[in-house]
Amino acid sequence: MTTEPVAIVGWALTPMTRRTVNSEAELLFEVISGATEHAGITRADVDFSCAGSCDYVAGQAFSFVQNIDAVGAWPPKRDSHVEMDGAWALYEAWVRLQLGDIDVAIATGSGRSSTADPATVYPMEMDPYYLAPLGADVVSFAALQARILLDAGLVTERQMATVAARARGAAQGNPYAQVSGEFDVDALLEDDYVRNPLRRHDLPPITDGACAVVIARGDKARELTDHPVWITGFAHSAEPHHPGLRDLRVSASTTRAARAAGLDAAPVEVAELQTTFTHEEALLTTALGLGPEVAINPSGGPLAANPVMATGLTRVIEAARQVRDHGKQRVLAHATSGPCLQQNLVCVMEGTR
Amino acid sequence: MTTFVESTVRFPYKRSLGPVIGQFMTALTERRLLGIRAGDRVIAPPLEWDPETGEQLDPELIEVGPAGTVRSWTWVAEPSPQHPLDRPFAFALIELDGATTAMVHAVDVAEPGAMTTGMRVAPRWRAARVGHLTDIEAFVPGEEPVVPADDAGPAAEPVTMMGYEASIVYTTPLPGNQERAGKAAARGVLLGFRCPRCGRIYSGLSGSCPVDGLLLSPEDDVELPQVGVITNYTIITPVQYPGQTETEPFARVQVLLDGVDVVLAYQPVADLPNVDIHTGVRVAARWSEADGRKVLDGWAPTGEPDIDDPSLVNRIM
Ligand SMILES: [Zn+2]
Numbered sequence: 001m002t003t004e005p006v007a008i009v010g011w012a013l014t015p016m017t018r019r020t021v022n023s024e025a026e027l028l029f030e031v032i033s034g035a036t037e038h039a040g041i042t043r044a045d046v047d048f049s050c051a052g053s054c055d056y057v058a059g060q061a062f063s064f065v066q067n068i069d070a071v072g073a074w075p076p077k078r079d080s081h082v083e084m085d086g087a088w089a090l091y092e093a094w095v096r097l098q099l100g101d102i103d104v105a106i107a108t109g110s111g112r113s114s115t116a117d118p119a120t121v122y123p124m125e126m127d128p129y130y131l132a133p134l135g136a137d138v139v140s141f142a143a144l145q146a147r148i149l150l151d152a153g154l155v156t157e158r159q160m161a162t163v164a165a166r167a168r169g170a171a172q173g174n175p176y177a178q179v180s181g182e183f184d185v186d187a188l189l190e191d192d193y194v195r196n197p198l199r200r201h202d203l204p205p206i207t208d209g210a211c212a213v214v215i216a217r218g219d220k221a222r223e224l225t226d227h228p229v230w231i232t233g234f235a236h237s238a239e240p241h242h243p244g245l246r247d248l249r250v251s252a253s254t255t256r257a258a259r260a261a262g263l264d265a266a267p268v269e270v271a272e273l274q275t276t277f278t279h280e281e282a283l284l285t286t287a288l289g290l291g292p293e294v295a296i297n298p299s300g301g302p303l304a305a306n307p308v309m310a311t312g313l314t315r316v317i318e319a320a321r322q323v324r325d326h327g328k329q330r331v332l333a334h335a336t337s338g339p340c341l342q343q344n345l346v347c348v349m350e351g352t353r
Numbered sequence: 354m355t356t357f358v359e360s361t362v363r364f365p366y367k368r369s370l371g372p373v374i375g376q377f378m379t380a381l382t383e384r385r386l387l388g389i390r391a392g393d394r395v396i397a398p399p400l401e402w403d404p405e406t407g408e409q410l411d412p413e414l415i416e417v418g419p420a421g422t423v424r425s426w427t428w429v430a431e432p433s434p435q436h437p438l439d440r441p442f443a444f445a446l447i448e449l450d451g452a453t454t455a456m457v458h459a460v461d462v463a464e465p466g467a468m469t470t471g472m473r474v475a476p477r478w479r480a481a482r483v484g485h486l487t488d489i490e491a492f493v494p495g496e497e498p499v500v501p502a503d504d505a506g507p508a509a510e511p512v513t514m515m516g517y518e519a520s521i522v523y524t525t526p527l528p529g530n531q532e533r534a535g536k537a538a539a540r541g542v543l544l545g546f547r548c549p550r551c552g553r554i555y556s557g558l559s560g561s562c563p564v565d566g567l568l569l570s571p572e573d574d575v576e577l578p579q580v581g582v583i584t585n586y587t588i589i590t591p592v593q594y595p596g597q598t599e600t601e602p603f604a605r606v607q608v609l610l611d612g613v614d615v616v617l618a619y620q621p622v623a624d625l626p627n628v629d630i631h632t633g634v635r636v637a638a639r640w641s642e643a644d645g646r647k648v649l650d651g652w653a654p655t656g657e658p659d660i661d662d663p664s665l666v667n668r669i670m
Pocket of ligand 1: 548564565
């Protein structure tokens with residue numbers, strides 16, 4: 001795969017909270033201002049913008065239209081929207097820069113999950129014939145997959161609790177995290193099930209938040225910063241929508257995306273994975289071929305903050321931060337969408353040697 | 354103090370089923386379950402396309418089930434209104450006999466201890482079936498389907514459509530500018546905002562300057578004139594859908610207030626018959642009062658001469 005070199009040159013996140021009083025557009029004003037400032041540019045320097053958000057989460061048709069105000073419409077900009085996590089908006093922005101005629105793009109992800117019960121929102125995006133009429137919610141889907149992994153001996157409830165404790169312990173160092181602290185695994189395993197076999201700690205918090213990433217092409221990236229974080233591989237892959245059609249013990253699309261993104265070419269030091277549920281970590285690290293030497297979710301990951309539609313793009317930011325602020329050389333970010341890890345995205349990033 | 358607004362959005366979908374799913378739903382009314390061949394696999398419930406190859410599948414469906422095997426399950430201790438049962442139940446992945454894939458459905462048992470991976474289940478049919486996935490009320494343990502004594506029999510005609518009714522309650526914080534504009538309107542005042550950078554004056558509720566990418570604040574509030582011109586309009590002939598209360602054709606107009614840079618969109622009119630609405634009509638706000646609060650009834654003609662500007666019609670934003 002020969003691609004135009006594109007680098008992440010700036011980013012910003014809102015604090016991740018259980019309930020914000022700001023509108024989605026206001027959240028985006030904050031992160032677009034922050035990300036452009038971080039990149040050392042103004043809104044006028046942005047040639048293309050792509051947003052990831054969801055009308056059903058917002059509770060309003062064409063909710064993304066008013067969010068465009070936050071990008072700044074002058075001079076006129078090319079703009080796009082994906083009804084997906086912002087990680088896919090970044091993918092589209094990256095593809096757009098491959099055309100070679102523009103230099104700078106911004107991708108955003110935003111969502112206010114607090115405004116409605118996520119269990120009633122989620123079925124709206126499912127198959128309308130066989131899944132939505134059952135009110136099939138995301139936690140139930142996750143629990144069905146978790147049991148398959150448990151039955152197959154691929155994970156244990158203790159390992160799942162350990163993932164939660166580690167994630168929320170790591171989140172103590174992350175000022176953007178929502179849930180953090182020291183947790184005792186034995187105590188966690190005493191809790192009742194929310195959706196057997198998932199307990200409270202196996203689930204992500206309900207989170208409001210947004211984030212933005214500025215990417216730039218080649219020389220423009222070098223001009224803007226001495227520390228560009230180069231995107232050296234970027235791919236995504238989907239599987240059938242219906243969980244009942246798939247082998248839920250593996251994540252074939254994650255493996256395919258990782259291969260297409262060139263993950264195997266060299267080791268990575270850090271992986272930020274969209275492990276929205278604890279059992280997904282074992283599944284994803286296997287699918288990605290990550291050994292114990294790879295640090296998983298040093299930010300705390302989605303178990304510490306889960307701003308739906310921004311959770312995946314946040315993984316890209318946290319992985320890029322490991323390169324830019326912590327001197328790591330090669331990292332990966334993963335994002336997922338759909339029931340039981342239906343569609344998966346892998347972004348490989350590297351610093352400048 | 355932020356004001357939160359509660360709203361319920363209903364999604365009363367009606368969907369056509371097509372040749373494959375229609376056959377499946379029709380068969381449900383006959384208390385039969387169907388699957389479709391895709392290479393070596395039998396997919397149940399059936400899909401129109403092979404999920405591996407994308408090829409259209411032969412819509413010759415084959416009977417599967419009615420009993421099946423639980424491949425995974427979870428326990429729903431607190432059902433939501435959208436769930437199929439109103440008491441605790443299990444969601445399960447059920448591989449129907451003769452199928453090689455699993456379907457998601459509910460299993461009705463008293464407690465999670467009654468569930469195991471590998472257990473056998475069969476459908477409990479509703480007495481009155483309409484060709485909907487919930488014609489199976491739930492699966493129950495065992496090999497034998499449960500049929501109510503008052504079984505109403507199959508559908509008289511092939512099932513071609515299905516309804517899906519969902520409703521979501523949203524609790525949304527009201528942005529500060531909208532709250533200020535709402536309070537002003539209750540006094541009969543139209544509140545707008547002047548961008549401190551470019552000087553443009555915005556009507557309505559946006560609260561930001563999209564040109565500059567700038568949030569506006571209470572210091573930017575301005576009182577707007579209540580006289581302007583119709584730039585564009587639409588006459589809506591109502592079709593009856595859930596929630597529609599209008600029965601006669603009605604108008605909505607875009608109003609550009611004097612000295613303001615953006616239009617007020619989708620406004621009602623007053624004292625202006627549909628046939629007389631056109632671009633260029635000078636209009637003024639018409640208020641009424643109810644419970645001590647002003648209410649904007651619509652925009653009424655001022656009687657001034659029309660504004661003759663061909664570019665006005667393009668002012669839709
Ligand atoms: Zn302005």
